[in-house]
Amino acid sequence: MTPPDDATAPVRHPDAPAPGELLGAHYAHCFGCGDAQPHGLMLQARAAEGVAITAEFTVKPEHQGAPGLAHGGVLATALDETLGSLNWLLRVIAVTGRLETDFVRPVPVDTVLHLEAEVTAVAGRKIYSTAVGRIGGPDGEIAVRADGLFIEVKVDHFIDNGRPEEIQAAMSDPDQVRRARAFEVNP
Numbered sequence: 730m731t732p733p734d735d736a737t738a739p740v741r742h743p744d745a746p747a748p749g750e751l752l753g754a755h756y757a758h759c760f761g762c763g764d765a766q767p768h769g770l771m772l773q774a775r776a777a778e779g780v781a782i783t784a785e786f787t788v789k790p791e792h793q794g795a796p797g798l799a800h801g802g803v804l805a806t807a808l809d810e811t812l813g814s815l816n817w818l819l820r821v822i823a824v825t826g827r828l829e830t831d832f833v834r835p836v837p838v839d840t841v842l843h844l845e846a847e848v849t850a851v852a853g854r855k856i857y858s859t860a861v862g863r864i865g866g867p868d869g870e871i872a873v874r875a876d877g878l879f880i881e882v883k884v885d886h887f888i889d890n891g892r893p894e895e896i897q898a899a900m901s902d903p904d905q906v907r908r909a910r911a912f913e914v915n916p
């Protein structure tokens with residue numbers, strides 16, 4: 730998870746959403762951010778300065794592991810989704826290759842997890858990024874942390890591997906932006 734010596738600093742795409750702008754769901758059925766997933770996280774990410782974002786996720790009863798506490802895998806999903814959203818600021822299509830997560834404190838149901846993430850380096854197709862999630866407010870205690878390694882892929886990654894029903898449905902969406910963003914492609 731350490732960038733190689735020839736890694737470079739990430740470059741914010743000129744058409745990246747302005748700092749403060751909500752990114753919106755990239756795909757309505759995404760478990761991380763989609764608004765058509767009633768049991769999903771409905772995570773809301775917002776562009777920040779540089780190649781960074783902030784995001785919020787409210788832990789619901791359906792996200793429990795232990796009684797009254799968020800499931801660790803759900804928290805890892807929130808971190809994965811937040812880190813994955815960063816690639817939209819680079820306008821690079823990428824998928825998670827590796828995710829290393831530290832669970833620092835338990836996160837109760839009804840808590841808002843305040844996430845901050847940034848890309849730290851890029852090396853060829855590899856994008857290195859890091860995130861923290863806080864509870865008790867945006868400046869609260871750190872509850873979770875993750876480092877991510879995303880690998881740039883072509884749109885064929887989704888078309889060749891996704892279930893045909895969903896691929897067809899996403900590609901037939903008359904909304905050009907929604908169609909492109911389902912695969913995180915620059916419309």
Ligand SMILES: CCCCCCCC(=O)SCCNC(=O)CCNC(=O)[C@H](O)C(C)(C)COP(=O)(O)OP(=O)(O)OC[C@H]1O[C@@H](n2cnc3c(N)ncnc32)[C@H](O)[C@@H]1OP(=O)(O)O
Binds near residue numbers: 854855882
């Ligand atoms: C649309 C956006 C949705 C966002 C949702 C949130 C993000 C997600 O959860 S994405 C879903 C989860 N992830 C996946 O399903 C990915 C599944 N894995 C794969 O498809 C492949 O392993 C993939 C594409 C990551 C890499 O395969 P491939 O393209 O053949 O790459 P490959 O040539 O092996 O490796 C490229 C480089 O990445 C490195 N790499 C690849 N995988 C890893 C890994 N797991 N750990 C460390 N390094 C890795 C390789 O070492 C190589 O490095 P170098 O260039 O220095 O030699």
